[in-house]
Amino acid sequence: MTDGTFAESGADLELVGIHKRFPGFTAIEELDLTIPAGSFFALLGPSGCGKTTTLRLVAGLESPTSGQILIGGKEVTNQKSFQRPVNTVFQSYALFPHMTVLENVAFGLRRRKMAAPLDKAHEVLRLVELDHLANRRPQQLSGGQQQRVALARAIVNRPALLLLDEPLGALDLKLRRQMQLELKSIQEDVGLTFLHVTHDQEEAMTMADTIAVMNKGRIEQMGAPQELYELPKTAFVANFLGQSNLFTGPVVNTTSSAISVDIAGQKVTVPRARAQRATGNITVGIRPEKLTLHTAKPKRDAATSVMGPGRVVDVSFSGVSTQYLVHVPGVGQLIVFAQNIALESHVRDGDEVWLSWATSHGFGLEDDPAEAPRFSPDLDTRTIAAQRRLEDA
Known part of the structure; x- marks a missing residue:
């Protein structure tokens, strides 16, 4: 916005030493976050990791067992929710059905006895491109339009911090993707601080400047979306933010630039700068889309890792790409994503194949190998079926 109505930037948020315990379990363990x-x-x-509890603590809907919450440098730990410069947008839009869109957006301004509430409501409706529907009732709008009204109602109060609690969960896939881009654009326009809670990895990566991956009440890793995806530090992050092929084995060779790991007699090399550990047994990984399938053994060199032979046990076409499940004896089952750039794949179910990838794309985890799962725990039904076929063979 250029006229100054939404020129006020958001405030920073600090969580210092936050613990939250409920009877019988601990929801958050020592959370420090800026x-x-x-x-x-x-x-x-995932569900139960503590992310929604964190949002409720910031909103003032729960109180921490210990620790401090600061917004814009001011401690708000003991303030009631209505005293905090915070607004929340929920998955359920919570619009008043008997009011028009304009009245819904102006409601909070009128309660606070702000000047020119309708003018301000019209302005924020123009921002979310809904001013032409100002006189409609919520039930006359689509789900995406209702979500934008809920967003406008929150923004118009000029909160220092806007909390988004799974705001797009009720929308269909196509509309959800559209709204992801719109939300990001609106956030850039208004300059507020957005804290978005979600279990949807694509949603987080599409919209956020920074992602904190939570697990069991702690932050496992935090950083820019590309950084977390390309260089996960733990098996949980590697498998929750996308999918990964993970292998565990002993380090058998190290140089100043790379480490080599023995995986069931096959050597996998990882750049030293991309490995969290360099001695003993470690877990290394590669993303499925980084793999290339070959029907003949490819050449291995310092820049290329090769694994195989293996056998294709499942092929799943998804439009943009095809997912292959490849069983490599002694290693296990690998997932490969191949972009559909040809009319017909040259690899079929049951074929013998080799896999290769650029060594520079591999990564090494900091997990104790005894604790790091080798493969994603979130196996889909096709993967499980393929595993059963192998077991029955």
């Missing part, structure tokens, strides 16, 4: 003013920050994790 979210810079004006950023789009995502808390990403």
Whole structure:
């Protein structure tokens, strides 16, 4: 916005030594987090990881067992929710059905006895491109339009911090993707600090400047989306933020630039700068889309890792890409994503194949190998079926 109505930037958020215990379990274990003013920050994790509890603590809907919450440098730990410069957008839009869109957006301004509430409501509706529907009722709008009204109602109050609690979960896939881009654009326009809680990895990576991956009440890793995806530090991050092929074995050779790991008699090399550990047994990984399938054994060199032979046990076409499951004796089952750039794949179910990838794309985890799962725990039904076929063979 250029006229100054939404020129106020958001405030930074600090969580210092936050613990939250409920009877019988601990939801958050010593959380320290700083979210810079004006950023789009995502808390990403599975159900029960503590992300929603964190959001409720910031909103003032729960109180921490210990620790401090600061917004814009001011401690708000003991303030009630209505005293905090915070607004929340929920998955359920919570719009008033008997009010028009304009009245819904102006509601909070009128309660606070702000000047010119309708003018301000019209302005924020123009921002979310819904001013032409100002006189409609919520039930006359699509799900995406209702979500934008809920967002407008939150933004119009000029909160220092906007909390988004799974805001797009009720939308269909196509509309959800559209709204991801729109939300990011709106955040850049208004300059507020957004804290977005989600379990949807694609949603987090599409919108957020910074992602914190949460697991069991702790932050496993935090950074820019590309950084977390390309260089995960733990098996949990590697498998929750996308999928990964993980292998565990002893380090058998090290140089100043690379380490080599023995995986069931096959050597996998990883750049030293991309490995969290360089001695003993370690877990290394490669993303499925980095792999290339070959029907003849490819040449191995310092720049290329090769694994195989293996056998294709499942082929799944998804439009943009095809997923292959390849069983390599002694190693296990690998996932390969191949972009569909040809009319017909040259690899079929049951074929013998080799896999190769650029050594520079591999990564090494910091996990104790005894604790790091070798493969993603979130196996889909096709993967499970393929495994059963192998066991029955």
